[in-house]
Structures are given as C-alpha cells and as structure tokens.
Amino acid sequence: MxxxxxxxxxxxxxxxxxxxxxxxxxxxxxxxxxxxxxxxxxxxxxxxxxxxxxxxxxxxxxxxxxxxxxxxxxxxxxxxxxxxxxxxxxxxxxxxxxxxxxxxxxxxxxxxxxxxxxxxxxxxxxxxxxxxxxxxxxxxxxxxxxxxxxxxxxxxxxxxxxxxxxxxxxxxxxxxxxxxxxxxxxxxxxxxxxxxxxxxxxxxxxxxxxxxxxxxxxxxxxxxxxxxxxxxxxxxxxxxxxxxxxxxxxxxxxxxxxxxxxxxxxxxxxxxxxxxxxxxxxxxxxxxxxxxxxxxxxxxxxxxxxxxxxxxxxxxxxxxxxxxxxxxxxxxxxxxxxxxxxxxxxxxxxxxxxxxxxxxxxxxxxxxxxxxxxxxxxxxxxxxxxxxxxxxxxxxxxxxxxxxxxxxxxxxxxxxAPRKLPDTIGDSKQKAQNNVAILRNVIENLTAQQNDDNRRATSEVIRRYNDRIKRIVESENLETISDLHLRIKALQWEQDYVWQRLEAEEISFKDAYALIARYARVINMLERSQHRLPYLTKRLRNALNLARRTLTRIQKMRRQLPSQTPTETQVINRNVHANAISYAIERMEEEMTISQLPSEAYSRLIVEYQTARAALLETLPSITSFTRREKSIEEVLREALRLELEAIQSAYEDEKLSWQQARDLRQNVALMQIDLNDQL
The missing domain is CATH 1.20.1530.20 (Na+/H+ antiporter like fold)
Incomplete structure (x- = not known):
C-alpha cells in the first residue's frame, strides 16, 4: 500500500x-x-x-x-x-x-x-x-x-x-x-x-x-x-x-x-x-x-x-x-x-x-x-x-x-545564451507563422486519423482549417509555396492508374485513351503556366477554380433533374475515373508526411479530389444522410479543436510560443468550442 x-x-x-x-x-x-x-x-x-x-x-x-x-x-x-x-x-x-x-x-x-x-x-x-x-x-x-x-x-x-x-x-x-x-x-x-x-x-x-x-x-x-x-x-x-x-x-x-x-x-x-x-x-x-x-x-x-x-x-x-x-x-x-x-x-x-x-x-x-x-x-x-x-x-x-x-x-x-525574442516589427508575422504551423499540425493529424466512416466529415473540417490558414497567410502577407507542381503530379498519378487498368484489360483502349488525353491536356496547360508571369498563373488558377465551381453546380443541377439512365460504358468510365482519383489521393497522403511542401497544400488538393470523386459517385442526399453528415462534422471538429490545444501546448513547451501567445491561442480555441456547443 x-x-x-x-x-x-x-x-x-x-x-x-x-x-x-x-x-x-x-x-x-x-x-x-x-x-x-x-x-x-x-x-x-x-x-x-x-x-x-x-x-x-x-x-x-x-x-x-x-x-x-x-x-x-x-x-x-x-x-x-x-x-x-x-x-x-x-x-x-x-x-x-x-x-x-x-x-x-x-x-x-x-x-x-x-x-x-x-x-x-x-x-x-x-x-x-x-x-x-x-x-x-x-x-x-x-x-x-x-x-x-x-x-x-x-x-x-x-x-x-x-x-x-x-x-x-x-x-x-x-x-x-x-x-x-x-x-x-x-x-x-x-x-x-x-x-x-x-x-x-x-x-x-x-x-x-x-x-x-x-x-x-x-x-x-x-x-x-x-x-x-x-x-x-x-x-x-x-x-x-x-x-x-x-x-x-x-x-x-x-x-x-x-x-x-x-x-x-x-x-x-x-x-x-x-x-x-x-x-x-x-x-x-x-x-x-x-x-x-x-x-x-x-x-x-x-x-x-x-x-x-x-x-x-x-x-x-x-x-x-x-x-x-x-x-x-x-x-x-x-x-x-x-x-x-x-x-x-x-x-x-x-x-x-x-x-x-x-x-x-x-x-x-x-x-x-x-x-x-x-x-x-x-x-x-x-x-x-x-x-x-x-x-x-x-x-x-x-x-x-x-x-x-x-x-x-x-x-x-x-x-x-539568452533566447532571442522576436522584434516588435516581426512579432506579428512570427505569431502568424506559429499559428499556421499549429493549424498544419492539426491537418496532418486529422489526415492520419481519417477512415472510411469519417472521411467526408474530415474533409470538410480540413477545408475549414485550410480557410483559416489562407486568411492568416493573406492578412500577414506570408510567403506561400505554389502547389502547381503537386497538381501536375496528381494528374500524372491518375494517368498511371488508367494505364494500369488498360494493361489489366479492365477498360477499353478507346475509353482509356479519352481519359489519358484529357489528363495530358490539363497537364500541358499547367506546365505552360509555370513559365508565365506570376500574375498570369494566379489568374489561370482563379479561372480554373471558377470553372470547377461552375461545373460542380451544373452537375448538382443535373442530378436533381430527370435524366437518362447512364449506359454501362459510362458507368465503367465514371468508376475508373473515380478510382483514379482515389489512387491519386492515396499517393498524396503517403507523400504528405515526407514532402517539403506545407501540409495545407496537400490537404487542400486532397479535399478538392475527394469532392470531385463524390460528385462522380454520389446520389442526391436525403435529409437523414444530411443530418448524419452534419453530426459527423461536429464530432471531427471537436477532435480538431482538441488536437489544436495539444499542438499549442507542444509549441509552448518547445519555446516556440510565449506564455502570452499560447494563452491567446487557447482563448481562441475556447471561444470556438463555446460557439460549437451553442450550435447544438
């Protein structure tokens, strides 16, 4: 005793x-x-x-x-x-x-x-x-x-x-x-x-x-x-x-x-x-x-x-x-x-x-x-x-x-050997960088914890964390690394998957060629944009995002309107395309832990790919499934806020945050937790 x-x-x-x-x-x-x-x-x-x-x-x-x-x-x-x-x-x-x-x-x-x-x-x-x-x-x-x-x-x-x-x-x-x-x-x-x-x-x-x-x-x-x-x-x-x-x-x-x-x-x-x-x-x-x-x-x-x-x-x-x-x-x-x-x-x-x-x-x-x-x-x-x-x-x-x-x-x-404190000019930018590092840590943990049951909810929460990182980066003018190279690699992974299915004779040559040619056109367009001026690249990306959002809305409208039953070939092609997207997502998740690119670059593209895959396979959701999805998002969001508190504490223990900075970040998380509880 x-x-x-x-x-x-x-x-x-x-x-x-x-x-x-x-x-x-x-x-x-x-x-x-x-x-x-x-x-x-x-x-x-x-x-x-x-x-x-x-x-x-x-x-x-x-x-x-x-x-x-x-x-x-x-x-x-x-x-x-x-x-x-x-x-x-x-x-x-x-x-x-x-x-x-x-x-x-x-x-x-x-x-x-x-x-x-x-x-x-x-x-x-x-x-x-x-x-x-x-x-x-x-x-x-x-x-x-x-x-x-x-x-x-x-x-x-x-x-x-x-x-x-x-x-x-x-x-x-x-x-x-x-x-x-x-x-x-x-x-x-x-x-x-x-x-x-x-x-x-x-x-x-x-x-x-x-x-x-x-x-x-x-x-x-x-x-x-x-x-x-x-x-x-x-x-x-x-x-x-x-x-x-x-x-x-x-x-x-x-x-x-x-x-x-x-x-x-x-x-x-x-x-x-x-x-x-x-x-x-x-x-x-x-x-x-x-x-x-x-x-x-x-x-x-x-x-x-x-x-x-x-x-x-x-x-x-x-x-x-x-x-x-x-x-x-x-x-x-x-x-x-x-x-x-x-x-x-x-x-x-x-x-x-x-x-x-x-x-x-x-x-x-x-x-x-x-x-x-x-x-x-x-x-x-x-x-x-x-x-x-x-x-x-x-x-x-x-x-x-x-x-x-x-x-x-x-x-x-x-x-x-006194610790160097950030100067008054760079203090705000340093705090922003520390905050971004904490949010990236949360994204990496959420990505590692996701499974088939919570994948959609996790994607939604990761998207929200990416939005928070984007707001911080834009407000403090922090340098960001272009994810254009990653997008090209993802498309090449999709191409590789289609080639594998063609070699396994799971898809016809005609259908495989159509998909591979489509990937090649997008890759060529992105590669050409790398050699243009930065503002042209930014405008191209904005145009692509606008086109993607427009296409997504059209697809949603088409699913809500009566349509003809898709042929067997269309179903197969749609499944192959969805599986190619899944293959690219798996490769991105593998590289995410070792790449020099920031985690939000991977997670942002993963969320886009998951959304595209869902658009290919998903039927119109019912009220019950919508409610279930919102509840799942709340659960993942609670876990994300808990992980964020852990990341703040770890950063404080590693002397990356001062006591005052850690306290302010904890208060922000506490406010988000209160807001989440009030929504229930």
Missing part, C-alpha cells in the same frame, strides 16, 4: 510542478520538482518510506529516458561532433575523477584517496534529463547542444566504471591499471555492440510483424516501450554497460525503415504522444525523487562529523569550483582545437563564452546521487564489520554539488 501511495504522491508532485511552471516560467521545472520532492520528504517523514534502490532506479527511470533521448537525438550533429563528444564522455570524466579526488583528499585528509576518487568519478557524468531541460530555457548553440547531448548519453558508463574501481580499492581491493582499462573497454564496446544487435533485432521483428499484417498501434507502442527495459537487463546480464546498451539500441532503432501511408502516420502520432507523456512523467518523477533524497543526505551529512555547517558548506563550494574549473579548461581547449581543425577564427572571448556555456550546462543529477547511494554502509576489514568511512559526508558533498550545479545551470546558462 505504501508503494501505491508513494507513486500517487510522486505523480501529484509532477502535476503540481507542471502548473507552477505555467505560473512561474522563469524557474526551471527541475528545480521546482526538486523543491516539491524535498517538501514531500519533510511532510511524509516516517509515514511513507522513500528509498531509492540504485539498480531498480536505473532500470525503471533512466533506461527509458535515455532510450527516448537517443531515439530522438540529432544523429547528424552527434556524428559531426563525435570527437569532442567522446573526449567529454571519457577523457573529461577520467580527468574530473582524478582532479576532484586528489583535491578532496587534500582538503579532507580523513577521506581516503580511493574514496575521494570515487566521489570524483560519481561527479563526472552529466545528467541527460537536466541537460535536455535546459534547451527550453536557453538558446544553446548547435555545437554545444550536440556535445552536451552526446556526452550525457555516454558518460554514465565511464563514470560508473571509474566509480566501481575506486570503490573496490576503498573497501580493501587492489587497483590494477590493465584490468581497469580492459574492463572499461569491454563494458563500453560490449554495450555498444550489444545495443546495436538488439536494435537490429527489434527493427527486424517490427518489420516482420508488419509484413504479416499483424501489427497495430497498440502492439507497436507497447513493443517500443518494452525495448529499453529488455536492452538494459540483457546488458547487465552480459556484464556490459546497460546504459551504453540502451543508448546504442535507441539510436539503431531510429534508423528503422518506415513505410508511408496514413496508417503509419497514425502510428507515429500515437507513439510520439505516448512517449511525450511518459518522458514528462518520468523526468518529473526523477527530479522529485532526487528532491526526496536531499533532506536525508544533507541531514546525515552532519552526523558523526567534527565540522560545523559553514565548514561543510565550504566543502561543497570548493568541490563545485574545482569541478567547474576543470570542465571549463577542458571546454576551452576543446573549442580551440575545433577552431584550428575547422580553420575558424574566433576571439578568446568568444571561445570563453562557448566554453562557459558547455561548463555550466553540464549539470549533475540523479545518476550521480544513485551512484553515491551504492556506497555500502558496512564493510569488512580484517574480519571486522565497520562503517564505511565518511559515507555520509561523501553523499552530503555530492548532494550539495548536484543542487548547486542545477541552480547555476538554471540561472547562468540563460544569461550566457
């Missing part, structure tokens, strides 16, 4: 932190969550036992978070900065362990050199969760962002291995340099290779299930969520680095071959939504748990130590200064080396600024505390059971340095 209570308390703290972050956006979420965690620990006291089992903590929280970070990482940037990234992940961790270890031993002689080196090794890794949270508060340059991300994904393994060897010596073991190097290489390279193998096997399994037609959204999402746990546990069982194993697996799975189509788009949307919620919850729980451990760690640090509070705080400050100074010197040398290799000329001040960003953005977090909690409380020396010397003091110093590094990262990094 206590476990359930603790889980509910932690989730409640994460929810509260989300609300506080909206009210006080200047304070980063990790600090708010740490404070809430400390408050939970103080209030709960002995009523709820809050203990972190380091191995379980790594499996339940760190493994899925690292997998998600690796899966979503920018592989191009990581590969481009691989030398610097590996130097931070391995070289800097080793250097930090030595420098901090020697300094702590000299500062506090009662702490043995091996134990001090263990502390230095634990303070080497940066926290991937803390690093990723900084990108929302500061405009970190791409190179520094790639280095920080890659470092945080890989340095856990080097820190853990160094810590284990130092701790082994501290409890009475013997340090052998050759064994240490071989063990490190085995764990690092073994974890890398095993992770790639597991990732390839997972991709193969997904592809096999998909080819058999057995895959659905539920299977894919659950399988993807399960993989990091399997990878970590297999890695630990094989005595390689579970952390490196998970990271390599996540990167490998991100290269999986993806088929195109609405069903795949729907799967990707659901998967990203699940991971977004899971990552937010796990990130929050990690920092809340860190906060719950700080009161105990800081309180126990005073027990059995002949030092006053000021002296203990001085220890934390000195260790923090040494840690940051070591990292700054390493970063400065790395920036200098990178400039020399790339023949870039920068002033010392510019290099120092970049080095300072990398230094303070490398915050420590739960990995460090989890490593420190693996220090045994009791050890056996010469057959006697003794307390581990200065265990509480070591954990106290580590906890203080973690907290201080997070505070410095939260307040100093935004000063070194």
């Amino acid at each position: 206590q476990t359930i209570t603790l889980a509910l308390v932690l989730l409640s703290a994460v929810l509260i932190s989300a609300v506080i972050a909206q009210i006080v956006p200047k304070v980063s979420s990790p600090l708010v969550q740490i404070a809430l965690g400390a408050l939970v620990a103080i209030i709960a006291d002995s009523r709820i036992i809050i203990e972190i089992e380091p191995e379980l903590f790594l499996v339940l929280f760190i493994a899925p978070l690292l997998f998600h970070e690796a899966h979503e990482a920018d592989k191009t940037s990581l590969w481009k900065n691989k030398k610097s990234m590996l130097s931070y992940a391995i070289g800097l961790v080793l250097l930090s362990a030595i420098v901090i270890g020697v300094a702590v031993h000299a500062l506090i002689p009662s702490i043995g050199l091996a134990a001090a080196l263990a502390l230095g090794a634990a303070l080497g890794p940066t926290d991937a969760v803390a690093v990723s949270s900084l990108k929302h508060d500061a405009n970190i340059p791409p190179r520094q962002q790639a280095i920080l991300q890659g470092e945080s994904l890989l340095n856990d393994a080097s820190g853990i291995v160094c810590f284990q060897f130092a701790l082994g010596v501290a409890v009475g073991g013997v340090f052998v340099a050759q064994d240490a190097i071989l063990t490190f290489l085995y764990q690092f390279i073994g974890g890398l290779v095993l992770g790639i193998v597991i990732g390839l096997i997972a991709n193969f399994a997904i592809q096999k299930v998909r080819n058999l037609g057995l895959e659905n959204t539920t299977f894919h999402v659950l399988f993807e969520v399960l993989i990091p746990f399997i990878a970590f546990l297999v890695g630990e069982h094989m005595h390689v680095s579970g952390v490196i194993n998970v990271v390599a697996c996540g990167i490998t799975m991100s290269f999986a071959k993806r088929n195109l189509g609405p069903s795949i788009s729907r799967l990707n949307i659901v998967s990203s939504s699940v991971w977004r919620v899971a990552a937010f919850a796990l990130n929050g729980i990690v920092f809340v748990l860190l906060g719950t451990q700080l009161p105990t760690a800081l309180t126990d640090g005073f027990k059995g130590i002949d030092a006053g509070p000021l002296e203990l705080i001085a220890y934390i400050l000195i260790v923090s200064i040494i840690m940051h100074s070591t990292r700054f010197v390493w970063s400065l040398l790395s920036e200098w080396r990178s400039d020399v290799e790339k023949h870039i000329k920068r002033s010392t001040k510019q290099r120092a600024r970049s080095a300072a960003i990398t230094t303070f953005a490398g915050a420590k977090g739960t990995i460090t505390l989890a490593i420190m909690f693996t220090i045994p409380t009791w050890i056996t020396i010469d057959g006697s059971l003794l307390h581990f010397p200065n265990r509480n003091l070591l954990i106290f110093i580590a906890s203080g340095v973690i907290l201080l590094s997070l505070i410095l990262a939260t307040f100093i990094v935004p000063l070194l």
Whole structure:
C-alpha cells in the first residue's frame, strides 16, 4: 500500500510542478520538482518510506529516458561532433575523477584517496534529463547542444566504471591499471555492440510483424516501450554497460525503415504522444525523487562529523569550483582545437563564452546521487564489520554539488545564451507563422486519423482549417509555396492508374485513351503556366477554380433533374475515373508526411479530389444522410479543436510560443468550442 501511495504522491508532485511552471516560467521545472520532492520528504517523514534502490532506479527511470533521448537525438550533429563528444564522455570524466579526488583528499585528509576518487568519478557524468531541460530555457548553440547531448548519453558508463574501481580499492581491493582499462573497454564496446544487435533485432521483428499484417498501434507502442527495459537487463546480464546498451539500441532503432501511408502516420502520432507523456512523467518523477533524497543526505551529512555547517558548506563550494574549473579548461581547449581543425577564427572571448556555456550546462543529477547511494554502509576489514568511512559526508558533498550545479545551470546558462525574442516589427508575422504551423499540425493529424466512416466529415473540417490558414497567410502577407507542381503530379498519378487498368484489360483502349488525353491536356496547360508571369498563373488558377465551381453546380443541377439512365460504358468510365482519383489521393497522403511542401497544400488538393470523386459517385442526399453528415462534422471538429490545444501546448513547451501567445491561442480555441456547443 505504501508503494501505491508513494507513486500517487510522486505523480501529484509532477502535476503540481507542471502548473507552477505555467505560473512561474522563469524557474526551471527541475528545480521546482526538486523543491516539491524535498517538501514531500519533510511532510511524509516516517509515514511513507522513500528509498531509492540504485539498480531498480536505473532500470525503471533512466533506461527509458535515455532510450527516448537517443531515439530522438540529432544523429547528424552527434556524428559531426563525435570527437569532442567522446573526449567529454571519457577523457573529461577520467580527468574530473582524478582532479576532484586528489583535491578532496587534500582538503579532507580523513577521506581516503580511493574514496575521494570515487566521489570524483560519481561527479563526472552529466545528467541527460537536466541537460535536455535546459534547451527550453536557453538558446544553446548547435555545437554545444550536440556535445552536451552526446556526452550525457555516454558518460554514465565511464563514470560508473571509474566509480566501481575506486570503490573496490576503498573497501580493501587492489587497483590494477590493465584490468581497469580492459574492463572499461569491454563494458563500453560490449554495450555498444550489444545495443546495436538488439536494435537490429527489434527493427527486424517490427518489420516482420508488419509484413504479416499483424501489427497495430497498440502492439507497436507497447513493443517500443518494452525495448529499453529488455536492452538494459540483457546488458547487465552480459556484464556490459546497460546504459551504453540502451543508448546504442535507441539510436539503431531510429534508423528503422518506415513505410508511408496514413496508417503509419497514425502510428507515429500515437507513439510520439505516448512517449511525450511518459518522458514528462518520468523526468518529473526523477527530479522529485532526487528532491526526496536531499533532506536525508544533507541531514546525515552532519552526523558523526567534527565540522560545523559553514565548514561543510565550504566543502561543497570548493568541490563545485574545482569541478567547474576543470570542465571549463577542458571546454576551452576543446573549442580551440575545433577552431584550428575547422580553420575558424574566433576571439578568446568568444571561445570563453562557448566554453562557459558547455561548463555550466553540464549539470549533475540523479545518476550521480544513485551512484553515491551504492556506497555500502558496512564493510569488512580484517574480519571486522565497520562503517564505511565518511559515507555520509561523501553523499552530503555530492548532494550539495548536484543542487548547486542545477541552480547555476538554471540561472547562468540563460544569461550566457539568452533566447532571442522576436522584434516588435516581426512579432506579428512570427505569431502568424506559429499559428499556421499549429493549424498544419492539426491537418496532418486529422489526415492520419481519417477512415472510411469519417472521411467526408474530415474533409470538410480540413477545408475549414485550410480557410483559416489562407486568411492568416493573406492578412500577414506570408510567403506561400505554389502547389502547381503537386497538381501536375496528381494528374500524372491518375494517368498511371488508367494505364494500369488498360494493361489489366479492365477498360477499353478507346475509353482509356479519352481519359489519358484529357489528363495530358490539363497537364500541358499547367506546365505552360509555370513559365508565365506570376500574375498570369494566379489568374489561370482563379479561372480554373471558377470553372470547377461552375461545373460542380451544373452537375448538382443535373442530378436533381430527370435524366437518362447512364449506359454501362459510362458507368465503367465514371468508376475508373473515380478510382483514379482515389489512387491519386492515396499517393498524396503517403507523400504528405515526407514532402517539403506545407501540409495545407496537400490537404487542400486532397479535399478538392475527394469532392470531385463524390460528385462522380454520389446520389442526391436525403435529409437523414444530411443530418448524419452534419453530426459527423461536429464530432471531427471537436477532435480538431482538441488536437489544436495539444499542438499549442507542444509549441509552448518547445519555446516556440510565449506564455502570452499560447494563452491567446487557447482563448481562441475556447471561444470556438463555446460557439460549437451553442450550435447544438
């Protein structure tokens, strides 16, 4: 029962932190969550036992978070900065362990050199969760962002291995340099290779299930969520680095071959939504748990130590200064080396600024505390059971340095790399562009979710969203990309379909030729218009739209008037034409997810094609079918407004919208929801 209570308390703290972050956006979420965690620990006291089992903590929280970070990482940037990234992940961790270890031993002689080196090794890794949270508060340059991300994904393994060897010596073991190097290489390279193998096997399994037609959204999402746990546990069982194993697996799975189509788009949307919620919850729980451990760690640090509070705080400050100074010197040398290799000329001040960003953005977090909690409380020396010397003091110093590094990262990094706010002239245009991006996101989601039952209603709602985009674009004079090339491709797809039916002898040569010739005439006309002046193209498009609307009205009038029964040939030709339109729609939906054209260009043309297909096949609707269609439109519109709210929140979390802009957009959606309810 206590476990359930603790889980509910932690989730409640994460929810509260989300609300506080909206009210006080200047304070980063990790600090708010740490404070809430400390408050939970103080209030709960002995009523709820809050203990972190380091191995379980790594499996339940760190493994899925690292997998998600690796899966979503920018592989191009990581590969481009691989030398610097590996130097931070391995070289800097080793250097930090030595420098901090020697300094702590000299500062506090009662702490043995091996134990001090263990502390230095634990303070080497940066926290991937803390690093990723900084990108929302500061405009970190791409190179520094790639280095920080890659470092945080890989340095856990080097820190853990160094810590284990130092701790082994501290409890009475013997340090052998050759064994240490071989063990490190085995764990690092073994974890890398095993992770790639597991990732390839997972991709193969997904592809096999998909080819058999057995895959659905539920299977894919659950399988993807399960993989990091399997990878970590297999890695630990094989005595390689579970952390490196998970990271390599996540990167490998991100290269999986993806088929195109609405069903795949729907799967990707659901998967990203699940991971977004899971990552937010796990990130929050990690920092809340860190906060719950700080009161105990800081309180126990005073027990059995002949030092006053000021002296203990001085220890934390000195260790923090040494840690940051070591990292700054390493970063400065790395920036200098990178400039020399790339023949870039920068002033010392510019290099120092970049080095300072990398230094303070490398915050420590739960990995460090989890490593420190693996220090045994009791050890056996010469057959006697003794307390581990200065265990509480070591954990106290580590906890203080973690907290201080997070505070410095939260307040100093935004000063070194402030986010660029839009100027007053471009502010209106930027807001319009953000709004258009949100509406495009809604269109893409609606397109992925449509099926045979709601296709007509979805088309109508998409048309309304296209109209909203058109009004915004025209009012702000935003640049738009011509969809003329897309229209030509769609007509060519229709031609391809007719040729396929002709080869299958499902249509006569005469009828096929008539359709193909018609497509060719329209394509030639559109291609000629590409080489004319823009205003002629615009006038041509307006004329085509007017002709299409006129033709549609005439067709409606003809359906309402008595007419002769169509011949069998006419029915076949009409069906072939309708099927050709359906084929073109399918191809457009496939390309919509990968094309550089904006989504409204595709959705606008898809709606036009769906309308044309309906005009070919539809009979005059009855009152009942009309009412049913209007009700279906209302349902899809409600879903669209919900998706729009989600897109607004995502844009706000990604710092693409300010709090004020997000609030204004939410109010607009709320007004549309009220208007929709009033119409019922």
